[in-house]
Amino acid sequence: MKRPTIADVARRAGVSKGAVSYALNGQPGVSDATRQRILAIAQEIGFNPNSAARALSGASANAVGLALCRPARILGIEPFFMELISGVEAELSARSYALTLQVVASPEAEIAVYRRWWGERRVDGVLVCDLRVDDRRVPVLEELRLPAVVIGGPGHSGGLDHVWSDEAVALTEVLEYLVALGHRQIARVGGLPGLLHTEIRTETFGTVCRRLGLDRTVTVSSDYSGEEGARATRRLLSSADRPTAIVYDNDVMAIAGLSVAQEMGLGVPSDVSIVAWDDSPLCQLVHPSLTALHRDIPAYGAHAAGRLLAAIAGQPLGDFQDETAHLIPRGSTAPPRQP
Amino acid sequence: MKRPTIADVARRAGVSKGAVSYALNGQPGVSDATRQRILAIAQEIGFNPNSAARALSGASANAVGLALCRPARILGIEPFFMELISGVEAELSARSYALTLQVVASPEAEIAVYRRWWGERRVDGVLVCDLRVDDRRVPVLEELRLPAVVIGGPGHSGGLDHVWSDEAVALTEVLEYLVALGHRQIARVGGLPGLLHTEIRTETFGTVCRRLGLDRTVTVSSDYSGEEGARATRRLLSSADRPTAIVYDNDVMAIAGLSVAQEMGLGVPSDVSIVAWDDSPLCQLVHPSLTALHRDIPAYGAHAAGRLLAAIAGQPLGDFQDETAHLIPRGSTAPPRQP
DNA sequence: TCGCTATGCTTAACCGGAAAAGTTCACTCC
DNA sequence: GGAGTGAACTTTTCCGGTTAAGCATAGCGA
Numbered sequence: 018m019k020r021p022t023i024a025d026v027a028r029r030a031g032v033s034k035g036a037v038s039y040a041l042n043g044q045p046g047v048s049d050a051t052r053q054r055i056l057a058i059a060q061e062i063g064f065n066p067n068s069a070a071r072a073l074s075g076a077s078a079n080a081v082g083l084a085l086c087r088p089a090r091i092l093g094i095e096p097f098f099m100e101l102i103s104g105v106e107a108e109l110s111a112r113s114y115a116l117t118l119q120v121v122a123s124p125e126a127e128i129a130v131y132r133r134w135w136g137e138r139r140v141d142g143v144l145v146c147d148l149r150v151d152d153r154r155v156p157v158l159e160e161l162r163l164p165a166v167v168i169g170g171p172g173h174s175g176g177l178d179h180v181w182s183d184e185a186v187a188l189t190e191v192l193e194y195l196v197a198l199g200h201r202q203i204a205r206v207g208g209l210p211g212l213l214h215t216e217i218r219t220e221t222f223g224t225v226c227r228r229l230g231l232d233r234t235v236t237v238s239s240d241y242s243g244e245e246g247a248r249a250t251r252r253l254l255s256s257a258d259r260p261t262a263i264v265y266d267n268d269v270m271a272i273a274g275l276s277v278a279q280e281m282g283l284g285v286p287s288d289v290s291i292v293a294w295d296d297s298p299l300c301q302l303v304h305p306s307l308t309a310l311h312r313d314i315p316a317y318g319a320h321a322a323g324r325l326l327a328a329i330a331g332q333p334l335g336d337f338q339d340e341t342a343h344l345i346p347r348g349s350t351a352p353p354r355q356p
Numbered sequence: 357m358k359r360p361t362i363a364d365v366a367r368r369a370g371v372s373k374g375a376v377s378y379a380l381n382g383q384p385g386v387s388d389a390t391r392q393r394i395l396a397i398a399q400e401i402g403f404n405p406n407s408a409a410r411a412l413s414g415a416s417a418n419a420v421g422l423a424l425c426r427p428a429r430i431l432g433i434e435p436f437f438m439e440l441i442s443g444v445e446a447e448l449s450a451r452s453y454a455l456t457l458q459v460v461a462s463p464e465a466e467i468a469v470y471r472r473w474w475g476e477r478r479v480d481g482v483l484v485c486d487l488r489v490d491d492r493r494v495p496v497l498e499e500l501r502l503p504a505v506v507i508g509g510p511g512h513s514g515g516l517d518h519v520w521s522d523e524a525v526a527l528t529e530v531l532e533y534l535v536a537l538g539h540r541q542i543a544r545v546g547g548l549p550g551l552l553h554t555e556i557r558t559e560t561f562g563t564v565c566r567r568l569g570l571d572r573t574v575t576v577s578s579d580y581s582g583e584e585g586a587r588a589t590r591r592l593l594s595s596a597d598r599p600t601a602i603v604y605d606n607d608v609m610a611i612a613g614l615s616v617a618q619e620m621g622l623g624v625p626s627d628v629s630i631v632a633w634d635d636s637p638l639c640q641l642v643h644p645s646l647t648a649l650h651r652d653i654p655a656y657g658a659h660a661a662g663r664l665l666a667a668i669a670g671q672p673l674g675d676f677q678d679e680t681a682h683l684i685p686r687g688s689t690a691p692p693r694q695p
Numbered sequence: 696t697c698g699c700t701a702t703g704c705t706t707a708a709c710c711g712g713a714a715a716a717g718t719t720c721a722c723t724c725c
Numbered sequence: 726g727g728a729g730t731g732a733a734c735t736t737t738t739c740c741g742g743t744t745a746a747g748c749a750t751a752g753c754g755a
Contacts, residue, residue: 020477022742023741023743035705035706035707035744038743038744044743045703047703065475066475066742068408068411068417068477068478069410069477070710070740072408073408073741073743075743092439093442093653094636096433102431102459103459104428106459107459115458118455119445120441120445120446120449133404135404137404137405243638243641244637276642279643280643298432299608302611302615303611303642361712374734374736375733377714383713384732387734408711409711412710413711
């Protein structure tokens with residue numbers, strides 16, 4: 018089956034290719050009557066402009082790129098990325114932009130992908146996840162002048178636009194809540210060290226605990242996987258002065274932690290309270306359901322995508338602070354058992 | 357920053373654009389010495405061929421499409437798709453193909469996306485998920501002659517290549533295992549009706565139960581979400597003759613079911629055994645860990661992608677039966693308590 | 696009546712590659 | 726020595742759009 022081209026439309030309408038192009042793109046230069054006729058014919062023969070030809074003459078590929086640097090195992094289990102992608106997609110497809118996805122093995126590979134995409138003009142811009150402290154991807158994107166929106170922050174995104182949410186405030190809410198319940202020994206199982214939001218949380222955790230007068234607080238690093246979350250929890254709960262509450266950097270680790278606690282014969286929340294960061298439906302499926310920090314991740318993705326499209330259109334909007342995650346107390350938190 | 361084009365390489369090498377094209381594409385027509393020189397220069401100035409220009413002259417967009425028709429909520433929570441995408445990606449990026457992703461709201465929208473992609477020449481082929489009985493997408497793809505690989509089957513994929521895994525054998529293994537443990541009342545919480553694999557499972561469930569002499573068996577339809585899984589479980593477990601074992605069509609519903617059982621004060625596996633289809637790491641994070649049907653989903657995706665690339669290259673390979681899911685018994689199954 | 700402008704269209708150049716067709720030249724061979 | 730050949734390039738055309746520039750025609754004011 019032959020794909021209809023602009024020439025086919027032009028022939029049937031008895032006008033030139035140029036006229037068709039003007040008509041379809043809403044440009045002036047054709048009468049209203051002709052425009053209507055051309056639109057009808059294009060519709061009738063199912064004409065869609067060849068994206069390559071368009072990209073070649075205009076400058077726009079009508080696509081944005083997203084490179085994810087996580088092992089398959091973790092990508093699958095963490096709802097975060099898929100929800101983010103859903104949100105990004107919703108915004109993009111409303112403006113008929115395509116999303117080009119690539120899973121990479123390392124930050125270096127990710128940089129190579131950006132360079133290739135830029136050279137190939139395959140995408141008009143990119144969304145950058147997992148912002149790191151002094152991220153090496155940032156200067157490369159700036160050098161390439163590839164429009165980009167960083168998802169994460171604040172700071173460390175150089176001159177790139179970014180969309181972020183206040184991790185410090187959210188964590189503070191959690192800690193104040195736990196302290197209000199009576200907890201004094203609070204531990205945290207953190208995400209991948211080096212990621213900016215992990216570092217922000219770690220620093221905030223220290224600061225707020227000191228401010229609240231908690232002395233025996235500890236952060237253990239992990240990698241977001243259930244296995245690591247379980248291992249960290251096992252270590253924490255076997256220690257001499259075990260914490261009465263644990264805050265996890267994602268929901269998967271929190272669920273693993275819950276399971277470990279129950280396995281060790283500890284009651285949740287009676288012996289140990291659990292709080293999860295990121296509130297996927299999973300948190301409500303386990304028993305007891307998990308107290309979690311909730312935010313609208315698809316909306317977060319949609320905002321980032323919207324900003325990226327604006328940046329591509331040449332309107333640098335500056336940074337955008339998205340909704341702060343808020344605590345949803347559920348069954349996994351309670352006052353600690355009196356000693 | 358100006359993107360280097362083939363003309364820049366040609367100028368620096370002191371040859372024509374044509375020579376550069378031959379050299380970079382491994383075509384005959386240039387001497388080895390010149391080829392090396394051109395390659396070195398291309399490397400040095402970081403030349404990447406403009407994908408649009410390439411797509412416009414050749415016929416290949418060097419991209420494949422994947423349209424997903426599920427609400428964001430479910431896409432996020434089900435590890436299946438993200439794992440599948442990881443596998444697809446691994447295969448594609450090894451052959452430097454891009455993956456274009458689109459989330460759609462309905463099968464009609466999905467068909468529209470295929471038509472658009474085809475018209476825009478945006479992709480060279482597509483992967484089709486969630487095969488339905490008498491799927492309307494199949495004739496459209498055949499009519500468009502858009503290379504496609506259907507993930508799912510067997511059958512109902514018309515003349516399109518497909519990659520499938522034997523659901524019937526897997527389910528039979530589960531049922532025989534449960535019967536061997538002594539279960540006689542087995543229920544199943546099924547996935548979305550209309551999806552081919554759901555229908556195959558439903559039919560197999562009926563057939564095998566009859567063959568094994570089980571009389572009181574029941575299948576409840578659901579939508580893969582935890583909420584629905586919980587509701588279905590609640591109904592099953594409150595019924596007069598409640599089942600002693602429940603098989604769930606995915607892991608999320610199984611986890612929800614486990615939670616409901618525990619909430620109702622029933623012991624798992626003492627009062628009710630639970631088996632999950634799809635064995636994401638989640639199954640090992642809950643307590644007791646779930647007996648599950650395991651298969652390598654990234655590999656499944658990689659196989660499909662590989663077949664699609666072959667189909668695009670013009671080698672129709674015919675159907676491919678992937679590994680059958682196999683049962684991994686864990687803590688959620690045991691002989692039923694004696695009445 | 697003659698310009699002048701605005702409208703509505705056509706023409707043609709261009710984007711950056713791929714590849715067919717054409718050119719040059721060294722070399723072979725009768 | 727002249728035709729024939731093949732290697733190594735160059736030139737040209739093409740893909741299918743966008744868009745600047747060109748060109749009739751109509752309308753209008755002086």
